[in-house]
Amino acid sequence: MPITITGFQTFDLRFPTSQQLDGSDAMNPDPDYSAAYVVLTTDSDELSGHGMTFTIGRGNEVCVTAIRSLAELLVGTRVDQLMADPVTLYRKITGDSQLRWIGPEKGAVHLAAAAVINAVWDLWARIQQKPLWQAVCDMTPDQIVSCIDFRYLTDALTPAAAVELLQPLATSKAKRIEQLQDSGYPSYTTSAGWLGYSDDDLTQKCADLKTRGWSHFKIKVGRDLDDDIRRCKILRREMGDDAFMMVDANQVWDVPQAIAWIRELAKFQPWFVEEPTSPDDILGHAAIAKAIAPIRVATGEMCHNRVMFKQFMQSGGMQVCQLDSCRLGGVNEVLAVMLLAAKFQIPVCPHAGGVGLCEYVQHLSIIDFVCVSGTLDGRITEYSDHLHEHVRHPVTMKSGRYMPPSDQGYSVEFTEAAINEFSYE
Numbered sequence: 076m077p078i079t080i081t082g083f084q085t086f087d088l089r090f091p092t093s094q095q096l097d098g099s100d101a102m103n104p105d106p107d108y109s110a111a112y113v114v115l116t117t118d119s120d121e122l123s124g125h126g127m128t129f130t131i132g133r134g135n136e137v138c139v140t141a142i143r144s145l146a147e148l149l150v151g152t153r154v155d156q157l158m159a160d161p162v163t164l165y166r167k168i169t170g171d172s173q174l175r176w177i178g179p180e181k182g183a184v185h186l187a188a189a190a191v192i193n194a195v196w197d198l199w200a201r202i203q204q205k206p207l208w209q210a211v212c213d214m215t216p217d218q219i220v221s222c223i224d225f226r227y228l229t230d231a232l233t234p235a236a237a238v239e240l241l242q243p244l245a246t247s248k249a250k251r252i253e254q255l256q257d258s259g260y261p262s263y264t265t266s267a268g269w270l271g272y273s274d275d276d277l278t279q280k281c282a283d284l285k286t287r288g289w290s291h292f293k294i295k296v297g298r299d300l301d302d303d304i305r306r307c308k309i310l311r312r313e314m315g316d317d318a319f320m321m322v323d324a325n326q327v328w329d330v331p332q333a334i335a336w337i338r339e340l341a342k343f344q345p346w347f348v349e350e351p352t353s354p355d356d357i358l359g360h361a362a363i364a365k366a367i368a369p370i371r372v373a374t375g376e377m378c379h380n381r382v383m384f385k386q387f388m389q390s391g392g393m394q395v396c397q398l399d400s401c402r403l404g405g406v407n408e409v410l411a412v413m414l415l416a417a418k419f420q421i422p423v424c425p426h427a428g429g430v431g432l433c434e435y436v437q438h439l440s441i442i443d444f445v446c447v448s449g450t451l452d453g454r455i456t457e458y459s460d461h462l463h464e465h466v467r468h469p470v471t472m473k474s475g476r477y478m479p480p481s482d483q484g485y486s487v488e489f490t491e492a493a494i495n496e497f498s499y500e
């Protein structure tokens with residue numbers, strides 16, 4: 076029976092993480108992790124599609140309003156027709172000319188597009204009774220490529236070149252799926268290193284995460300150099316010399332300041348430096364990368380579309396690609412960026428410091444490994460410890476690795492209890 080989208084509900088969910096300073100960094104001192112959440116209803120009682128975008132508080136109300144405008148475009152649509160050529164979904168949601176005017180493909184309207192597109196992919200996977208990752212891994216290279224809007228990309232990557240990248244991996248997918256089912260996908264954790272945590276918290280949380288199996292830790296920097304040096308010392312001491320440390324400045328520095336500051340932190344051997352300056356400053360990132368090599372520059376959590384990613388990769392401004400499941404236009408645009416990364420041989424290490432993001436990125440990293448990159452080399456996906464109890468199917472971690480989810484859909488369906496308790500009035 077074909078399924079038709081008949082309506083939708085939106086929810087403004089805000090979790091009071093600012094009370095403990097979970098998620099805090101040099102740019103965002105007191106975030107309240109929030110989900111602008113949409114549920115697409117259908118003509119089947121059993122099937123609905125769940126999608127969200129991530130904000131850190133008041134921005135949620137703007138996103139929820141934008142989600143309402145976009146979700147309206149889907150009411151009355153048959154899912155099988157929409158997903159027969161999946162780029163249709165992306166174009167329908169990002170192409171409405173009057174709404175496109177307030178983007179295009181950036182800002183609140185694109186965050187909202189992510190929520191709506193994620194909800195359709197969730198629904199589409201549920202219709203097939205598969206987890207999202209499996210629904211995508213079961214696609215042929217041509218089908219995967221048919222999800223992508225190649226407008227503005229063909230100077231770097233054509234559809235034919237994308238198929239060529241995917242083809243050699245298509246016959247060995249089962250082997251990689253088995254590997255993940257056996258030992259999971261590697262992650263790093265940010266949960267000890269939030270900027271607002273005391274030195275004691277940092278020490279204790281680091282010890283706890285180490286015991287639970289993590290060997291890659293990210294720490295927030297950029298507010299005060301002396302603080303950074305002291306906190307990095309604590310982290311290094313707790314983690315041990317063999318562990319990997321990453322530092323994240325969340326965009327606070329100017330280009331020359333970034334270079335000088337990172338040189339001061341170089342003795343801690345950061346595996347990468349994240350968001351050293353404005354997320355829009357492609358040439359600034361390239362200049363920083365050149366000056367601090369061999370330390371690598373990571374960015375992407377606020378890189379708002381595939382065009383920006385293309386330029387970052389073309390210009391040498393990004394050595395680690397931290398795409399975001401809720402900032403790019405859903406799975407369609409994520410696939411575009413993964414393919415660009417494969418073309419430029421840049422590892423994809425998705426961003427997940429937020430609510431629901433870990434649940435999303437586990438699927439994306441599986442897809443990247445199984446279908447697009449074929450390797451775990453230098454790949455590591457972010458993990459943070461917060462708020463998993465509020466979704467029906469939270470991530471399963473084993474020794475610091477994401478275990479492939481088996482529940483149908485894209486894993487972000489909030490519980491009734493979470494909706495009742497955290498809906499913002």
Ligand SMILES: C[C@H](O)[C@@H](O)[C@@H](O)[C@H](O)C(=O)O
Nearest residue numbers: 098099100103106265427428
């Ligand atoms: C406000 C947020 O917690 C950010 O600090 C977070 O997303 C961060 O940049 C990260 O890389 O996880």
Ligand SMILES: [Mg+2]
Nearest residue numbers: 323349350376
């Ligand atoms: Mg970050």
